[in-house]
Amino acid sequence: MTGNIIGNQNPLVGTTYTYEIKPSGLLFGLKGDYEWYLYKKQKNGIWKDITSKPKKGEKVTYRFGEIGLGIEFQMKVYEIKKGILPGMSATKELAGSCTLIPTSDKVSKIDKVVLFNRGAKDVNKANYRDTLIAQAHCIAMFNKEIEFHLWEDDAPGKGHDSNINKNNRHTRSYKALVNEKGIAEVPIPLMSDEKILRQMANQFLMKGDKNEGANHEYYVTATYSGKIQGASQVNVDVANPDYKGGSQNQPKPQPKPKPQPQKDTPKFPAGQGGAHKQPDPKGNIIEAVFIDDTGKELSKVAVGDKVRIRIHSKNMVEKHIQYVVWEYDTASNDEVFRSGNIKITADVHDTSGFIITKAIFEKGIDSPIGDPDSDKQNYFIEIISKDLSAESQKFGVNSEGLMQVEKVKSAAGVQKQNKNQTGEKCFCNRDFEEKDVKQLVKLLKGTETIWEGQALKGGKRAPCNISDKSFATLTKALNSAFKKYNINTCIQKTHFLAQTCEETGTFALSEETKSDYLSSQSIYKGRGLLQLTGVRTDEKDLTTLFNKPGPYKDYADYKNDQNIVKNPSIVANNVDYCIDSGAWIWSVNKKMPKAPSPAVDRWGIETSEKSLNQLALFGDKYLELISVLLNGRNEKTKMPNGWEKRKTNYNILKTGFFMYDRFHNDNNKPANAKDIVTYHIYADGTVERHIPKKIKSGYEKKYKYVYHDKNKKEHEICIADWIEIDKVERQKPNPTSVPKGYISHDSFNISGVNQKDVYKYSDGSIVASGKPGEGNGTILRKYVKSGGKTIIVKIPDPLNYNSDNAKINLAFKDTIRKYMGRDHFACLIGALAEAGFSKVTSGGAAMQDGTCFPSVSHTNGSSIDVAYFTHTNTQKFINSMIKFGFNYFLAGTGMSFSKPKGFNGTLEGGHSDHNGHLHGGAPKSLSISIKEIKE
Structure with missing residues (x-):
């Protein structure tokens, strides 16, 4: 026991213990009150005050829940002494402290695993339209992740035979965390994987059986890190749709067959494999084809494209029809879109059409795994007459006329209008106000x-x-x-x-301002929102004006308005033409x-x-x-x-x-963690680098950065490009002149940027010159190779991510130093999220070559400068950076924040160079270790 607190330093979770402060030494003055505080040690070694309301008195009680099992806590007691004389303020002094580590007398285990059909009359009966519930009842495993697998049981009698069932495990896994009640629970929707499950169940039979019978028997297994295991003992019987021996044993009637095209409707085109089109027996509907907005017939489109239907007919003007778009399958077809009633206005009638959204495409997918239609589908059209007494008909061309629709996996597709929890709407399919x-x-x-x-x-x-x-x-x-x-x-x-x-x-x-550019001096100069511009009078002579209409004529033809060519200024003077062009x-x-x-x-x-x-x-x-x-x-x-x-x-x-x-946080993800090296940054201060077995083409030189907030929600912050460079370091003393013999020289004439010239030498050394950080004159810095290679990333500018639980904002100002070490950048993201500021302005980190003029301590992207906030927020930002491993800070001494109002955790600058910005970094190494996980 350290200090003078009496109590159990290894309390059992779930048990209440008494702790008492015993004052030591002689008491002088008035005896005060005691306040008790509790601190939790984070993974990065920093103590976090978790006291919601201090307990008071010489003797108090604490009870630790299972969430605190094995975690180090620190208990501190402060004595609040009143002033000896009237008017004197009270003082707060540390009276005692001790360290606690809660333990358990329970052995971690999965005590019971169950699988059931919640809400059913018989929880052990189901069909493939139901969602089963799997539970693992655990002991001493709070917040641990349990992995479930679904199995089909072919072993006779009760129990499960691992050898018999070895091929009967479903490929999908389900994961859940153990809650405070000791239960991990997941839903298992059978409908989403019906095809795969039925195929698996019917492929392997019990010895001597000819078929699976009326039911498929399922059970689940649950594991933690592949070590602690358990299995459900009671099977759930799922009605076998393929059983032909009667329905007396089936728990529920099978669902009705999904709708199919009517037998006598015209279809365009029909199925593959040489099937012929099915014409209209009355001869009223001649043909139907897919077209785009320009009237071009379509044979192949992608999710997100708009398609229209062109209907060729006779004797149908003023009549009404309805069209249905079907996804073609060899066994059955899926309806993906149905129009309202449409009035035919001419023998060749073009409908307004629809966009093939992600939701429409997914109607043609029977199972997200293993379904051949999950990436490509073929569509045909059914035309249904609404006014004629004759039967509706289907028209089809042949297999070559089917329109192929591709699901381009990286495309966002067209979403329905989305809402967030507060009811706010996105701008999909919605007008601006x-x-x-x-x-x-x-x-x-x-x-x-x-x-x-x-x-x-x-x-x-x-x-x-x-x-x-x-x-x-x-x-x-x-x-x-x-x-x-x-x-x-x-x-x-x-x-x-x-x-x-x-x-x-x-x-x-709204138009190009006259300048040295020849296009600006032309009759058909750049006008409108996207600078509609003519073409040169002599395309081979680059000195001629853009006085031929070119795109102006194309736009005039499109709008059927030749005044655009005669009076091109209308594109700049009229708002409608300006925007429309x-x-x-x-x-x-x-x-x-x-x-x-x-x-x-x-x-x-x-x-x-x-x-x-x-x-x-x-x-x-x-x-x-x-x-x-x-x-x-x-x-x-x-x-x-x-x-x-x-x-x-x-x-x-x-x-x-x-x-x-x-609104769209699950869409538009060009690469997932399986495709790209991904940093996972956690709110508790830990960082992991995950490396997949195979990196997707195009992402070999990129990193993804993902932040996990305190509620364990993932936020994909950005994807950054990376390069490998030679490590550099500053050479002392500073050179007084530019050494001769350089092999290249670049100049930077960018307003506000300090570095103006850079000289490179054959030995890899670099000399940079320009203005000092916050002073006058010209200075020189020399950087030399320090041995070895390192990887730096280009920081997106601006870096903006704002959601309910994560605000990560950084923008550079007057700098080209936009590169940072890959690990340092991950930790910076964590610090930005921890601080949660809506605006952080940076004066830069490192150059692309690892140098950092005019600084000497940003080499290889180990540090970054940020503008000061208020004193309180500056300290908050420093604390956030410390939490994520930054351990070296410089703050100015000639500023309003100087001592005695300096910052905890900083080394004072000692000169004016840091009066305008805070320097934060980890030049030698971060104080946290980044765990690398290889798939």
């Missing part, structure tokens, strides 16, 4: 101003000649264009607005070439002939490609022109305006 557009503009621009023109040098501004500068008209035009050009989902609107706001300065201008470029004009082509070879076959609007459905995946298609690639940076602004707009809109992850 005027207040929404104002909020969007203010978020990107800082002010609620539009069509103010482009700012020029000298404080002048090029005017914007748009006719109506109201938010109301802009809002109406945007909503109209979204509907007309099928820019329907949050992710499509995010992409579209990110690009258009870069092109227009967030609705500041941008949406036309987005959804109709700009497309990827058709495969085979070098561009498709580079980006993937799924991009072939896709419009920008269709590429947007893939989420983050094709942001760079969309930007290149719109405005080309910069020869110097090798990235899209205006890339940083386009990317910033996209990230801000996605996280700050559309709140994408709040």
